[in-house]
Amino acid sequence: MDMAMAKITENVPLAGKTTYQIGGPARFYAEPEREGEIIELYQYAAERGLAVFVLGNGSNLLVSDGGIDGLVINLSAKFVAINWGDGKTVSVLSGFLLDDLAAAAAERGLAGIEELSGIPGTVGGAVIMNAGAFDTEIARTLRSVRVLRVAGLTIENLPAPSLGLGYRTSVLKGSGDVILSAVFEFEPAADAGRPLSVREQILRKRNEKQPLNYPNCGSVFKRPAGNYAGTLIESCSLKNFKIGGAAISEKHANFIINTGNATAEDVRGVIRHAQEAVYEKSGFLLEPEVIFAGDFTKPLYTPEKS
Ligand SMILES: Cc1cc2nc3c(=O)[nH]c(=O)nc-3n(C[C@H](O)[C@H](O)[C@H](O)COP(=O)(O)OP(=O)(O)OC[C@H]3O[C@@H](n4cnc5c(N)ncnc54)[C@H](O)[C@@H]3O)c2cc1C
16 A cells, blocks of 8 residues: 655645735645545545645645635646547546646647637536536537545546536535546647637637736626626726725726735625625625635625615
8 A cells, every 4th residue: 555645734835835925824725646645635624634635736726815724726737637448538626727738739730629729727616617618618618527536535427517617616516525637528620720820819809808827816806697797897887996906997997906015805806895786786696706715704795685
């Protein structure tokens, strides 16, 4: 039996492990390389009554200033491998970056994921959220996933249709279960050069429309039915609205940027303010897409019940 367990370190700062560059430390932290190590880490946490938080690339995450009181398992560091099967099928470990997968598929002339170019998350984070852009979602090419059920530490292979993949959601979201790996199947493009040119076009568009020169977490709010979060926020004249170091981007109102030294509480305050202003003006209650980890002093906005 392999007795080498993934190394566990204490009090590890998480800010640098998120695209927001915000947040306090993990009380315990590990970077597993193999499935067996992930299971051992869950056993370690269970024996000590520690909560576990699975970290991907931290690109859809606001970690609180106090950090995460538990064991943070970072999959984006070493749990990364890609295996091409029959030329259009690929199996990837969940810590592998989605954008690297999009690049690899496009370089092979394979279509189906090129529209997701530039999304800076891991495959695991993208599956949990059913990440999407430009009318394409992960669901389009995902065939199956290998999941660790944390309740009994058993592993199951689940076909994509059983995952309840919807707009930025899946049945696994919030379940605590861990995506270990995923199988995708792409289509050979009629014009083999097209996936790569679409990819390049999309990367350019993202750069034009998104404030990528500041740390951010992508779209902060989900798209409300029949409208756009950015439009609703802009109509409240909130572009450049700022609390501490956190500001609503001038370039795209559904982005809250870290202008330098923003705290998680600053970002949370801006989120709450935008929710309240939009609700009062238009009656839409914006629902955050960003995931909160750790404890925050202020709750999100809820309209007063009349
Ligand atoms: C500039 C920018 C642009 C973006 N554009 C888009 C976009 O166009 N479309 C879009 O959908 N998103 C977009 N995002 C948001 C984000 O990149 C995606 O939601 C991404 O899928 C998150 O993956 P992650 O690995 O960073 O997850 P993290 O932020 O690390 O984690 C998010 C959640 O997923 C959970 N999680 C992560 N990995 C696993 C796993 N293996 N098993 C179980 N749970 C897991 C975490 O516990 C957490 O709850 C953007 C973000 C940025 C910064």
